[in-house]
Amino acid sequence: MASSKDEISKNILVTRNLKKYFGEVHAVDGVNLSILEGEVAFIIGPNGAGKTTFLNLLCKWLEPDEGKIFFMGKDVTKMPPYKLTKMGIGRSFQLVNLYDTLTVFDNIRVAVISRLGRSGKIFSLVDRDKEVAKETEEILKTFGLSDKKDLLASELPHGDRKLLDVAIPFALKPKLLLLDEPTSGVSTEEKDPVMKTIVSAVKAAGTTALIIEHDMSIVFSYSDRVIAMHEGKILADGKPKEVQENKLVKTLIMGE
Amino acid sequence: MFPKSFHIKPILGLLPYIIGIVALGLIPPLTGSTYLAYLVGLAIVLAIFAMGFNLLFGYTGLLSFGHAAYFGAGCYAFAMLMKYYHIQSFELLFLGSVIIATLTAAVIGYVCVRYIKIYFSLLTLAFGQVEYALVVKLYNITGGTDGIRVMMPTLLGFTFKDKGFFVTWPFYYYILAIFTICVIVLWIILNSHFGKILQAIRDNDVRVNFLGVSERRYKWYAFILSGVFCGVAGALFAPLNGHIGPEHVYWGFSATPLFIALIGGHRVFLGPIIGSFIYVLVRHYVTAFTIYWELFFGAIVILFTLLFPYGVCGGISLWLARRMKSAKTSL
Numbered sequence: 410m411a412s413s414k415d416e417i418s419k420n421i422l423v424t425r426n427l428k429k430y431f432g433e434v435h436a437v438d439g440v441n442l443s444i445l446e447g448e449v450a451f452i453i454g455p456n457g458a459g460k461t462t463f464l465n466l467l468c469k470w471l472e473p474d475e476g477k478i479f480f481m482g483k484d485v486t487k488m489p490p491y492k493l494t495k496m497g498i499g500r501s502f503q504l505v506n507l508y509d510t511l512t513v514f515d516n517i518r519v520a521v522i523s524r525l526g527r528s529g530k531i532f533s534l535v536d537r538d539k540e541v542a543k544e545t546e547e548i549l550k551t552f553g554l555s556d557k558k559d560l561l562a563s564e565l566p567h568g569d570r571k572l573l574d575v576a577i578p579f580a581l582k583p584k585l586l587l588l589d590e591p592t593s594g595v596s597t598e599e600k601d602p603v604m605k606t607i608v609s610a611v612k613a614a615g616t617t618a619l620i621i622e623h624d625m626s627i628v629f630s631y632s633d634r635v636i637a638m639h640e641g642k643i644l645a646d647g648k649p650k651e652v653q654e655n656k657l658v659k660t661l662i663m664g665e
Numbered sequence: 666m667f668p669k670s671f672h673i674k675p676i677l678g679l680l681p682y683i684i685g686i687v688a689l690g691l692i693p694p695l696t697g698s699t700y701l702a703y704l705v706g707l708a709i710v711l712a713i714f715a716m717g718f719n720l721l722f723g724y725t726g727l728l729s730f731g732h733a734a735y736f737g738a739g740c741y742a743f744a745m746l747m748k749y750y751h752i753q754s755f756e757l758l759f760l761g762s763v764i765i766a767t768l769t770a771a772v773i774g775y776v777c778v779r780y781i782k783i784y785f786s787l788l789t790l791a792f793g794q795v796e797y798a799l800v801v802k803l804y805n806i807t808g809g810t811d812g813i814r815v816m817m818p819t820l821l822g823f824t825f826k827d828k829g830f831f832v833t834w835p836f837y838y839y840i841l842a843i844f845t846i847c848v849i850v851l852w853i854i855l856n857s858h859f860g861k862i863l864q865a866i867r868d869n870d871v872r873v874n875f876l877g878v879s880e881r882r883y884k885w886y887a888f889i890l891s892g893v894f895c896g897v898a899g900a901l902f903a904p905l906n907g908h909i910g911p912e913h914v915y916w917g918f919s920a921t922p923l924f925i926a927l928i929g930g931h932r933v934f935l936g937p938i939i940g941s942f943i944y945v946l947v948r949h950y951v952t953a954f955t956i957y958w959e960l961f962f963g964a965i966v967i968l969f970t971l972l973f974p975y976g977v978c979g980g981i982s983l984w985l986a987r988r989m990k991s992a993k994t995s996l
Contacts (some may be wrong), residue, residue, distance in 0.1 A: 468875065494877035508868035518863040522858045523876040528883070530858040538858065579878065 416638040418482045421617050422467070422585055427476035429462055429641075436462040438558055438641030439476070442583070449611060449618045451628045452641045453652075453663060454638035460621045461503055464587045465640065467619070468500045469493050481584065499578030500587040503621075505570045507562040507577075514558040516573055520580035545580070551610050552576040568599045572642040575607050579614075586611060592627065600624060606629060625663070629653060683936075685844055691831050695939030702833040703905065708945040709844045710902045711925060715937035716851055717894025718922035723931035724855060725887040726867030727778075728786045730919050731793025734773065735892040739766040739899020741800065744909050749806075753838070755818035755904065762900035763893060768962070769796075770892020771885075780883040781870070790916055797914045812910025815903045832905065840901055847897060852934060854890065863887055928969055930976025931979040939978055 427439040436459045443457040444450060452460045465471040467478060469490045477486045485493055508516050521544045522528055522535070535541065549555045552572045557565060562627045564571060564627040573590050591607055592600045604622075608631045611618045622628050628635060628649070635652040640664065645655040652658055689709070693702055712738050721727045742765035745759050752758050773792045780788055800807045807813070817825050820839055825831040854860055862883055866873050874880050903909050912918060921944070922937070929940020946967065951958040973980040 460716050470875075489875040489879070491877050491879045494875050500875055502872075506869060506872055508865050508872070510868050511864060515861060515864075519861055519873075520876050522861060527858045527887075528862045528878050531854055531860075532857060534853065534856050535858045535861050536856065541858075577872075578875065 410514075417479045420444055421481060422481075422556050422619075423479040424467070425479070427463070427466060427479040428474045429466055430460075430474055431469060435459075437466060437473075440641070440643055442636065442640075442646070443644065444576045444617060444619060446584075446617050447615055448633050449608060449631065450634040450636055451632040452619065452636045452638060453623070453625070453628055453662060454644075457640075458638040459641040460638050461589055462641075464500065464589050464619070464621060468510035470500075488502050490650065494581065498587065499581045499583030499585070499589060501574045501578055501589060503589040503593060505567075505574045505608070507570065507573060509561065509563040511562060512550065513539065513554055513560055513562055513565065513573060514545060517548050517554075517576055518542075518653055520577050521545050521548070524581045532644055535617075544581050548576055548580045552579070552606060552611075552641055564653045568595050568603055571595055571603060572606065579610060579616075582614065584617060586616050586618040588618060590623065592622065592624060600627060670943060682848065686841065689841055690838070693837055697833065698832045699829040702837045704945055704949060705838050706832065706837055706905050707902075708942045709840050710898050710905060711921065712938045712941035713844060713894055714846065715900035715902070715922040715925040715929070715941050717891045717898065719926045719931055719937045720851065720855070720863075720894065721891045722923070722926055724860065724867060725863045725884060726870065727887070728923075729777075729789040729891075730786050731773075731789035731791070732891070732895055732922055733764045733914050733916060733918040734789075734793040734796045735770045735895035735903055736899040736902070737800070738769040739763065739896035739901075740903045740909040741807065741813070741914050742766065742896075743900045744815050745806065747816060747818065748813060753819045753824075754822070755820050758818055759897075759900045762903075763896040766896025766899055767889060767892050770895070771889045774822060774885050774888030774892065778881050778888060786934055790919070793914070793916050793919055797911060800911045800914050807984070808910075810911055812908055814908050815906070817907075818904055828907065836904065840905065842852070843897065843901060847894060848938070851894065855934065859883075859886070871872055880900065886927035896897050924966055926976070927966065928976055930973075930979035930982070933978035936976050938976040940976060943977065953975060974992060 415599065422442070422444040424440055424442045427437055438459070440463060441629060452463070456461050462471065466473050469488060473486065477484055479485065480493070480496060480498060508519065518541060521541050525541065526624045527538070527541065546555065549558050554569060554573060554576065557569060562570070565573065568608065571594070573593055575588060576638070578586055588607070592603050595603050604627050631651050635649050637652055637655070637658045644661065645652045645658050686906070686949060689705060692705055706915070718729065718732045721729055730820050739762045742762035743897035746758050746761050752761070773789070777785055777788045777792070795847065801809055817828060817831050820835050826834065862873065862878055865876070866883060870880050873883070902913070925944050927938050928943050929938065930936030947962065948958055953959045967974065975983065
């Protein structure tokens with residue numbers, strides 16, 4: 410099994426025969442996937458293909474029924490989400506999931522506090538922490554949210570909420586970023602700029618990213634690699650061009 | 666909507682606190698009334714209780730129905746340490762009671778934070794009632810439904826003979842000093858890095874796990890801290906009241922800090938403090954003309970919930986924010 414070990418150490422993320430069943434539904438059905446460090450890979454597939462479930466398994470929101478997950482060469486299958494996050498996996502959510510009564514600034518700030526390992530500082534005033542404030546400002550700038558930082562998260566328009574939802578895990582400076590439909594619900598003309606902001610931030614930071622996306626034009630213009638899922642299994646995996654040409658993908662996913 | 670900011674502006678914001686504490690400090694010399702000193706002392710003690718409760722409720726988003734258990738643990742520890750171990754020093758008794766109340770909260774909290782929403786609330790209620798049952802059933806040591814009389818302790822080594830003098834002067838200032846410390850400590854905690862994390866938990870407890878923060882562990886920390894303040898309140902209450910009974914452990918009493926927090930404003934730092942004074946005053950003056958004060962109080966709570974969902978302080982804060990049309994309020 411030397412080759413398997415090699416693969417686990419070579420890739421930032423490796424899954425082995427990962428399975429999750431909901432009763433009769435085989436949401437994720439034996440997925441073997443390896444992601445290299447620095448890749449920006451997109452997961453495509455029809456509704457119910459198991460994309461979100463797969464992401465939820467990777468960040469351990471859901472417990473897999475079977476199979477193993479290796480992150481940075483380590484078996485993390487049994488690790489609780491917060492530990493895995495500390496190791497370097499960050500995620501966003503399909504349905505925006507913010508800290509709604511906190512300001513935009515504070516939404517990012519709690520992530521920075523956590524990354525700097527200052528969550529437990531109980532007798533130090535957070536407003537006096539210049540380092541946290543500075544890093545928070547940087548993230549806000551990267552995502553173009555600086556002028557809205559004093560608004561409550563609940564007061565933001567939808568597109569900005571989606572950006573903030575991605576900015577929060579991004580502020581953790583993760584090694585692997587899992588994004589679940591970062592442009593869902595965003596208007597057509599806003600989609601491209603939102604994705605552009607996200608991908609350029611990810612690439613500039615050298616973060617590995619696994620992104621679920623429905624919009625094919627966006628997928629093919631921003632990805633290094635495309636993974637097509639169907640009924641819990643990987644249908645095709647490769648360069649965008651190759652996947653686009655794949656017959657099964659054409660019939661089952663593109664509906665051609 | 667919620668007030669934009671619950672922060673206190675450093676200079677302007679401190680002023681009401683200083684004025685408030687000084688005003689409270691002037692009550693004994695200006696009035697010399699033992700009864701008033703007792704009432705204000707009670708309001709302060711309940712304010713500390715409600716502040717501890719609100720650390721969980723208003724800031725961490727956890728509604729406990731069993732907080733009388735930690736207040737009660739403080740009371741009973743104080744009374745029993747005094748009765749059975751013959752400790753006279755208030756400082757030692759206070760320390761012992763707070764430690765016991767904190768340990769009680771730590772043990773119960775460890776279990777409760779594993780559950781969410783209504784299950785959490787019901788579990789805190791159940792544990793509280795277990796403690797109540799123990800207090801009532803173990804009457805050989807707890808005095809059962811009769812409770813325990815609490816003698817006057819010594820303060821900093823000084824012994825007192827006259828209960829009226831004790832409550833009006835030395836102990837009143839003792840309570841006021843501890844209250845001031847509690848306010849400062851709690852304010853720092855809520856404005857610390859840790860405090861921000863608690864507010865994130867309140868808004869979205871699932872997501873904090875994906876910040877690399879253990880939701881359960883931080884909820885537990887908040888629970889323990891909350892227990893410390895309740896223990897402090899209980900330990901001050903025992904000598905102030907001179908008597909403690911199972912009603913201070915009963916689940917009905919657990920609703921008191923909730924009322925107080927809701928009346929005053931559970932999202933504003935000052936809320937539980939103002940709420941406590943309103944509670945004590947209303948209770949005092951209403952009991953004077955009717956025994957159905959709870960009915961009256963129920964009506965007030967309903968009125969507040971409908972008209973001022975963020976309590977007196979939340980309402981004022983919102984009103985000020987609108988008047989100033991600025992993003993930050995100064996409550």
